[in-house]
Amino acid sequence: xxxxxxxxxxxxxxxxxEELENPSLIGKPVIIGRVGRGGVVSTCSYKAREYGVRxxxxxxxxxxxxxxxxxxxxxxxxxxxxxxxxxNFVKRYSKIIEQASVDECYVDMTEALKNEKEPIKxxxxxxxxxLKETGLMCSIGVAPTKFLAKMGSDYKxxxxxxxxxxxxxxxxxxxLPIESFFGIGKKTSPKLRQVGINTIGDLAKRIQNDDExxxxxxxxxxxxxxxxxxxxxxDVVETEPWDPKSIGNSTTFKYDTNSFxxxxxxxxxxxxxxxxxxxxxxxxxxxxQLVLKDNEFKVINRSKKLAKATNDYDTILxxxxxxxxxxxxxxxxxxxxxxxxxxxxxxxxxxxxxIFDNFxxxxxxxxxxxxxxxxxxxxxKAVFKTAVESLRDKKYGTE
DNA sequence: TCTGGGGTCCTAGGACCC
DNA sequence: TCTGGGGTCCTAGGACCC
Numbered sequence: 001x002x003x004x005x006x007x008x009x010x011x012x013x014x015x016x017x018e019e020l021e022n023p024s025l026i027g028k029p030v031i032i033g034r035v036g037r038g039g040v041v042s043t044c045s046y047k048a049r050e051y052g053v054r055x056x057x058x059x060x061x062x063x064x065x066x067x068x069x070x071x072x073x074x075x076x077x078x079x080x081x082x083x084x085x086x087x088n089f090v091k092r093y094s095k096i097i098e099q100a101s102v103d104e105c106y107v108d109m110t111e112a113l114k115n116e117k118e119p120i121k122x123x124x125x126x127x128x129x130x131l132k133e134t135g136l137m138c139s140i141g142v143a144p145t146k147f148l149a150k151m152g153s154d155y156k157x158x159x160x161x162x163x164x165x166x167x168x169x170x171x172x173x174x175x176l177p178i179e180s181f182f183g184i185g186k187k188t189s190p191k192l193r194q195v196g197i198n199t200i201g202d203l204a205k206r207i208q209n210d211d212e213x214x215x216x217x218x219x220x221x222x223x224x225x226x227x228x229x230x231x232x233x234x235d236v237v238e239t240e241p242w243d244p245k246s247i248g249n250s251t252t253f254k255y256d257t258n259s260f261x262x263x264x265x266x267x268x269x270x271x272x273x274x275x276x277x278x279x280x281x282x283x284x285x286x287x288x289q290l291v292l293k294d295n296e297f298k299v300i301n302r303s304k305k306l307a308k309a310t311n312d313y314d315t316i317l318x319x320x321x322x323x324x325x326x327x328x329x330x331x332x333x334x335x336x337x338x339x340x341x342x343x344x345x346x347x348x349x350x351x352x353x354x355i356f357d358n359f360x361x362x363x364x365x366x367x368x369x370x371x372x373x374x375x376x377x378x379x380x381k382a383v384f385k386t387a388v389e390s391l392r393d394k395k396y397g398t399e
Numbered sequence: 400t401c402t403g404g405g406g407t408c409c410t411a412g413g414a415c416c417c
Numbered sequence: 418t419c420t421g422g423g424g425t426c427c428t429a430g431g432a433c434c435c
Binding site: 033034036037038039040041042056057058059060061101220244245246247248249250251252297335337339 | 403405410
């Protein structure tokens with residue numbers, strides 16, 4: 001039997017938090033973001049959107065479109081506590097909940113709505129209660145899969161409720177532009193439009209043709225897209241709490257520079273932040289990544305594996321500086337970032353290490369075998385090399 | 400005064416091993 | 418005999434999302 005999955009998306013979440021603190025902002029064009037070098041719009045109110053302001057837009061450009069906009073730097077601890085309120089509210093209805101980001105979650109409501117005669121009315125009441133109790137507005141998608149629920153919550157904003165059964169897919173999703181398909185961004189959509197795929201319906205048609213050429217074009221994604229678009233994608237709401245796989249910190253410099261010493265200062269404070277946050281999260285990682293963005297926005301990504309997983313500041317910094325030294329060229333750099341990757345719990349490292357408690361014994365035991373293996377390899381190589389040489393001699397002839 | 404910062408996941412090539 | 422093949426790890430880089 002089909003499940004009932006909800007995707008709940010908070011509308012203009014950061015702005016709403018600010019409005020609740022300061023009601024005089026309501027109905028005004030509000031932008032959350034930094035002003036000055038590198039400042040972009042994090043999010044904005046619906047009023048600001050009427051002027052063409054969008055997330056990710058440089059703030060200077062946004063103020064040109066909407067000079068009267070009120071610009072507020074983010075108050076992230078406020079948003080975080082409001083986000084907790086939101087999740088706790090939803091948990092009262094169902095424990096099967098997956099937080100997808102600070103302002104959205106998937107909920108499996110199959111059990112909760114089992115005996116409900118009018119489930120949509122129930123969901124509407126839920127939406128109203130959230131507004132009444134927390135002041136937060138949301139859009140809700142209701143569907144048998146996570147993908148369809150996500151598309152549904154996006155369909156009508158703010159305070160929308162959109163139900164998408166499998167049979168509704170052609171009516172609701174097919175007319176939408178290809179960019180609105182979750183996972184198709186600004187690099188992929190022009191390619192699709194070039195081959196005549198302008199809407200989700202166009203994509204569905206191509207996929208359902210089942211021809212080999214389309215399969216080849218989409219490669220690995222083919223069957224995933226097909227499941228999503230036909231309404232048979234995943235309906236499993238993952239209740240596991242979020243477990244970070246990497247912790248990173250990056251910053252845009254006050255001005256572009258290629259001075260090693262200047263960048264080193266940035267890299268040390270970034271490394272400190274990463275180390276502190278990893279310790280706070282009780283995580284260790286075994287790879288350090290350095291990101292550099294130059295003045296032409298070319299990004300390079302260099303990483304180095306550590307001997308053992310750690311969150312030690314000196315190790316992170318030293319590794320990052322080795323990477324910096326190796327990769328800093330003549331180009332002025334505008335941004336640097338340090339990331340600790342492949343995070344695990346320190347307990348797992350202890351387990352891994354304990355395997356090697358008797359390392360000396362093992363080493364001794366293996367030494368002979370290794371030696372033989374190594375000799376074998378060398379001989380194999382030598383034999384191979386001789387063979388190749390002798391062949392070459394035969395072919396070309398040497399003195 | 401041009402274009403953030405936090406992440407995740409996937410791919411592909413080279414090294415290395417058997 | 419005309420430079421094995423399969424598996425895995427490491428590294429670099431790209432695309433996407435919020």
